Amino acid sequence: MPRNHRTARDCGGADHKIHRRRFLEGTVAGALSVSSFSGLFSIPAFAEQAMKQQKHVILLWLCGAPSQFETWDPKPGRPTAGPFRAIDTRLPGVRIGELMPRTATIMDRLAVIRSMKTSQKEHFQAIDLLTRGDSPRPPFIRPTLGSVLGQQLGQLDSPIPKFVLLDPCPEGNEFKAFKAGNWAGWLGAEYSPVRTGGEFRIENILRPEDLSNADHESREALRRFFGKKYENDRKSAAAGSLNAAYERVKGLMSCAHLFDLEKIPQKDRDRYGPGAFAQHVALSRHLVENGAPFVMVANGMSWDCHVLNHEIYQLLVPEVDQVIHTLITDLEQRGLLEKTLVIIMGEFGRTPNLNEGRGRDHYPDAWSLAMAGCGIKPGVVYGATDENGVDVAENPVDQRRLFATFFTALGMDPHQQYDLPGLPTFHRVEGQAEPIRELLL
Amino acid sequence: MACLLGVIVAATGAGRPAVSATEPMAVINEQIEARWKDLNLGPAPLCDDRTFVRRVYLDLAGRIPTVQEADAFVADAGTGKRTLIVDHLIASPEYARHMRDVFDVVLIGRKTGRPQFRRRGMQSGGGDPGWGPYLERVFSENRPWDQFMADILVARPKSDTDQGAVWFLFDKGERYQEIAEAISPAVFGIQIQCAQCHDHPLAGEVKQAHYWGLVAFFNRTKNQTTGKGPRLSESAIGGFSNFATLSGQSHPAELSFLGVETVPETRPAADQKEEDKPELYRPAGAMDEPKVPVVSRRELFVDKVVRGNTRVAKAAVNRFWALLLGRGLVHPVDKMDSAHPPSHPELLELLAKDFADNGYNIKRLVRAIVLSRPYQLDSRRPAQALPESFAYGLEKPLTAEALYRSLLVASTGKSDSENPELLRNLADVFPDVFVEESLTSLRQTMFITNNAVVQKLVRAGDGNMAERLVAMADPAARVRAAFRGALQRDPDPEELQQAVAYLIARPDRARQATEQFWWALLAGPEFRFNH
Incomplete structure (x- = not known):
């Protein structure tokens, strides 16, 4: 288990001392048992304190990969401009694609990297690279960002899933294959995401009627006894995965209400927009508000437009524009933005030249992404591409520097070593890659 | 030696x-x-008889053995009993049914929601002389594998009973790329989606020309619904296309595939309009059968690319x-x-x-x-x-169908029960066959834990195993019978103690306690995997 470099319950802060004193004074209600750690969360003050320190991440995963020419790094007037124009934003001298007028008004909250330069141009390999932050080194599987951060940011005994994947479109070619793979890697199956989407409720989340709560739990304890015996007897990884998946059932059941979109006021949901992606982003804000550490909202693979760029982007970009604007302002108004890192990205960019089908193909050589919130300096554009967007002109950023930036923004040491007995030495970010200081508060 | x-x-x-x-x-x-x-x-040493009988029933009959079948095998003192049971199982109709289920997923995939599912006649005893019965016959009659591949790729059944063979192509609804992407792994063991846009990045022998070549072999094919049922017609003309590389170069899609010489074909000139003339087709066959071109690309594919490859x-x-x-x-x-x-x-x-x-x-x-x-x-x-x-x-995770039959064998004690709702649910939640790595999802464990159909299965009633367990007065006997029924073995002392303690701690609700313990055995890894 990786050592917690900084836990969410840092001892020594003034707030912590106050609550400890109150606890000892006996403001603990009634006969509440505090020998179990989870009992502490029913003490409102303590729970509130934990929530205050809680950090979150919302990853808007635009799978298939959006074109930087039509979003963050337009090239108006150039041969590579494509069918759309550019518009001014709140940041003087910074222009973005004309299909993002709302985002333009909040550019002073965002940080954009225009100089992403990565090595993979096939979907599966690129998704793997940009969700895990490094190239594969079989047979070891590096955990995805959500698994790492879910484990680091998640509260020990909190029932809310540490890593939620909202996935309104379960299909999606290579992304579908990726989703079927191993997300949690060497951290272990318990850090793989709870995946839901399409139907906003999770199936089979209610206890069978003829089973009491107590029996439901003891039945699982008995199952676990036999299951663990089998797992240990054979050192079975397959049984390990199965047992870990059972262990998460109870926690998810207790959060059933959080995944019910109906519980969010209609007016509130409507501001995000009508589409499945927009509604799932509304749900992500709701989950974060209720303590979820890491929520990934997958919007794929429609971004992979090899053809008909003009038509398809008129459908896709305005939606993400409304989503970004609503999400950022929403988080800000609720006081959540300073604790929530919002990341908006795909697995690469798209080609400068339009092909025969008037689309753009895959392009990892120079692309863009955006972020905002926790630890990120707002109103910054980092890096640049040349006048046609063919290559990075200054400050190239690879996946390692990107991930180093994410970890540092969240207050984590990017070069922390994993504690994995029997495995080679791995760090959160390899090669001592430095976070981008210009993007950090 | x-x-x-x-x-x-x-x-x-x-x-x-x-x-x-x-x-x-x-x-x-x-x-x-x-x-x-x-x-x-x-x-490792050779496995014991209890392990062997469970393993071989699952692999050849697609279900766990009944208590009687397992006990009979273990008790048999004869020599060569492993060979005998293997031969017995391979000759049984359950072998054919199990192989049918596996290869249905390999060739057509999980599409239980679509109306074709019933039309394909997958449920035992139901439907048209469709895909399911055809597949079963392939394995019960032990048809040669290469002939089986030829039959589903040429898709011109020679007998009424083999009509189901058309479904492999028909189900894909003239989506030629989907056809190519299904044929390559099923017949040649190679995925080729990557090669749609360029030569395979890691395995250079798989070329973009092969992807589009495979498409070309099948793009003269059309679905036709005749008086006799679904058929695949084939045109004698057309199906000439180009494919573009990422650098923008255009190439004609020729009849080529991995490891085989390109099949020559005359390509019409760009401005030449092909005429679909009757003499391009063979004399009409049986009524309702679509006409067959003199030169059939599907037949060329089988003759030049599949046979002897x-x-x-x-x-x-x-x-x-x-x-x-x-x-x-x-x-x-x-x-x-x-x-x-x-x-x-x-x-x-x-x-x-x-x-x-x-x-x-x-x-x-x-x-x-x-x-x-x-x-x-x-x-x-x-x-x-x-x-x-x-x-x-x-360890091999059970397929949905094997899990289905095994759950029924364990819970009813009989090898011929049916529960279509359970099967549908399991196929949805455990869709995979041939997994790369066995990973259990939270969705799966939520299903086994809370789903009503599963709960119904473990509930005592209808003379099922749970009911028989409840009727046993002695908790230790109950535990042993449950282990035998679910896992084909006896509990070890620790397991016996734990299970008995669970039962006797709940004297006020003996039935529920038994059902819960029974669930705990069926929901665990030992039942879930073939080991």
């Missing part, structure tokens, strides 16, 4: 021993054992090996490209050649694998042994 050769080789370090065995089972043993010696690996033999061998051993000689089974070398290349060659030389006989191959030594090893892993050494029995 094989062992002696192995010893000589180890002493001289002279590389692989000459193959002395000719029967495939002996070839398997020789090759696998030779690698153990190279690696200085001590394999060693890749086809290897892919089939690899798939049956993976099905029975838990992992292919090439792993995963749909990546038999240069980026994924086989763990035992010579064994794969030898078995493929044997397969081709012996009429692509499926039962013969299956029998040889199941009677081999690696198949029968205990599943407790010796230290240092990697899965690809086949030095121990690999």
Whole structure:
């Protein structure tokens, strides 16, 4: 288990001392048992304190990969401009694609990297690279960002899933294959995401009627006894995965209400927009508000437009524009933005030249992404591409520097070593890659 | 003899021993054992009878044995009983049904929501003379694998009973790329989606021209619904297209595929309009059958690309090996490209050649694998042994259908019960066959824990196993009977103690406690996996 470099319950802060004193004074209600750690969360003050320190991440995963020419790094007037124009934003001298007028008004909250330069141009390999932050080194599987951060940011005994994947479109070619793979890697199956989407409720989340709560739990304890015996007897990884998946059932059941979109006021949901992606982003804000550490909202693979760029982007970009604007302002108004890192990205960019089908193909050589919130300096554009967007002109950023930036923004040491007995030495970010200081508060 | 050769080789370090065995089972043993010696690996011992009977029923009949079947096998003191039970199971209709279920997923995939599912006649005893019954017949009659592939690819059934063969192509609704992407892994063991836009980035022998070539073999095909049922017509003209590389160069899609010379074909000039003339077709056959072109691209594909192609033999061998051993000689089974070398290349060659030389006989191959030594090893892993050494029995997650039948056998005690709702649910939640890595999702455990259909299964009633357990006065007897019924073994002392304690702690609700304990056995890894 990786050592917690900084836990969410840092001892020594003034707030912590106050609550400890109150606890000892006996403001603990009634006969509440505090020998179990989870009992502490029913003490409102303590729970509130934990929530205050809680950090979150919302990853808007635009799978298939959006074109930087039509979003963050337009090239108006150039041969590579494509069918759309550019518009001014709140940041003087910074222009973005004309299909993002709302985002333009909040550019002073965002940080954009225009100089992403990565090595993979096939979907599966690129998704793997940009969700895990490094190239594969079989047979070891590096955990995805959500698994790492879910484990680091998640509260020990909190029932809310540490890593939620909202996935309104379960299909999606290579992304579908990726989703079927191993997300949690060497951290272990318990850090793989709870995946839901399409139907906003999770199936089979209610206890069978003829089973009491107590029996439901003891039945699982008995199952676990036999299951663990089998797992240990054979050192079975397959049984390990199965047992870990059972262990998460109870926690998810207790959060059933959080995944019910109906519980969010209609007016509130409507501001995000009508589409499945927009509604799932509304749900992500709701989950974060209720303590979820890491929520990934997958919007794929429609971004992979090899053809008909003009038509398809008129459908896709305005939606993400409304989503970004609503999400950022929403988080800000609720006081959540300073604790929530919002990341908006795909697995690469798209080609400068339009092909025969008037689309753009895959392009990892120079692309863009955006972020905002926790630890990120707002109103910054980092890096640049040349006048046609063919290559990075200054400050190239690879996946390692990107991930180093994410970890540092969240207050984590990017070069922390994993504690994995029997495995080679791995760090959160390899090669001592430095976070981008210009993007950090 | 094989062992002696192995010893000589180890002493001289002279590389692989000459193959002395000719029967495939002996070839398997020789090759696998030779690698153990190279690696200085001590394999696991042979599994005991209880393990063997469960394993072999699951692999050949697609279900666990009943208590009576398991006990009878264990009690049998005769020699050669393992061979006898294997032959008995391979000859049974359950073998054909199990293979039908597996290859339905391989060839058509999980599409239970679509109306075709019922039309394909997948449920036992129901539907048209459709896909399901056809597949079952392929395996019960032990049709040669290459003939089976030819029949579903040419899709012009010669008899009424074989009409179901058309479904492989018909189900894909003229989506030619979907057809190509299904044929390549199923027949040749290679996924080719990557090659749609460019040559395969990791396995350079898989070219973009092959992807579009495979498409071209099938893009004159159309679905036709006739008075006799679904058919695949084929045009004598058309289907000439180009494909573009990422750099913008355009190439004509010719009739080419991996490892085979391009089939020559006259391409009309750009401005030439082809005329669909009657003389381009063979004389009309039976009524309602679509006319057949004199030159049929589908037939060309089978004749020039499939027949005699060693890749086809290897892919089939690899798939049956993976099905029975838990992992292919090439792993995963749909990546038999240069980026994924086989763990035992010579064994794969030898078995493929044997397969081709012996009429692509499926039962013969299956029998040889199941009677081999690696198949029968205990599943407790010796230290240092990697899965690809086949030095121990690999765990295999049950397919949805095997889980379904096994749950029914365990809960009713009978091997012929049915519960369509349960099957539908399981197929939805456990869709995979031939997994690369066995990972259990939270969705699956939520299903087993809370779903009403599963709860109904473990509830006592209708003379089922749960009811019989409840009726046993002695909790220890109850526990033993439950272990026998679910896991085909007795509990060890610790398990017995834990389970009995659970039961006697709930005297006020003995029925519920028994049902809960019964659930705990069926929901665990030992039931879930073949081991």
